[in-house]
């Protein structure tokens with residue numbers, strides 16, 4: 001598996017700032033505002049500007065709340081969050097999860113560790129700084145898992161940038177963990193997996209903006225939800241699709257509601 005180049009890493013890691021800024025602006029999810037305030041205080045205000053034309057903020061709230069709902073409802077005490085960025089999941093799940101492991105590229109991982117330690121000095125989180133597409137990262141993740149506790153693995157705003165080769169690599173590593181420990185892999189549905197939505201001008205604009213910002217060309221390569229389901233099944237997962245929760249704090253229009261109606265998340269289990 002080809003690891004990310006330095007230029008790819010630099011571009012993609014900045015995609016983490018605006019998502020938490022959107023949660024801070026539109027929702028009451030604890031800690032988002034404090035995290036964004038710290039970024040602003042460090043003179044990085046331009047990284048957390050949210051412009052409605054280039055984001056779909058209700059989808060960010062949707063995936064955030066769905067992940068936490070699945071983890072709480074399943075009582076998962078052990079979690080791996082891939083491409084965690086600045087999300088405050090570890091802080092907000094501290095009553096449920098005793099072994100929280102998150103991975104992101106070096107710069108984001110270091111920044112996150114510093115901010116969370118300032119906000120909750122007593123919270124223990126394992127921060128793995130590394131490329132998710134590097135097998136050394138998976139050796140480290142495996143070494144942090146505790147036996148006898150099922151694992152919830154999830155990635156928000158991360159798989160949308162993946163190629164088929166990268167998903168296969170993830171599928172192999174995640175499948176091995178679920179076979180050994182039990183648990184599930186939650187995959188958010190997103191407009192990337194609905195090429196039929198690209199006819200909507202706002203969605204087309206969003207795709208172009210995100211491709212430019214992340215400098216990642218996979219994002220604009222269409223893949224259908226059916227093809228993605230088939231990929232997971234071919235990798236040996238049992239696939240369940242679930243309807244998204246549509247009660248959100250973030251405002252959305254009637255057109256957005258139609259987009260929401262097309263989405264169904266994926267829950268993957270080992271056979």
Ligand SMILES: C[S@@+](CC[C@H](N)C(=O)[O-])C[C@H]1O[C@@H](n2cnc3c(N)ncnc32)[C@H](O)[C@@H]1O
Nearest residue numbers: 013015016019083084085104105131132156157
């Ligand atoms: C769009 S952001 C999403 C962040 C967060 N999950 C959220 O929803 O706000 C994508 C995150 O994935 C991280 N990322 C992208 N490619 C990665 C890789 N190969 N290895 C580790 N982290 C990666 C980026 O640094 C960034 O923090």
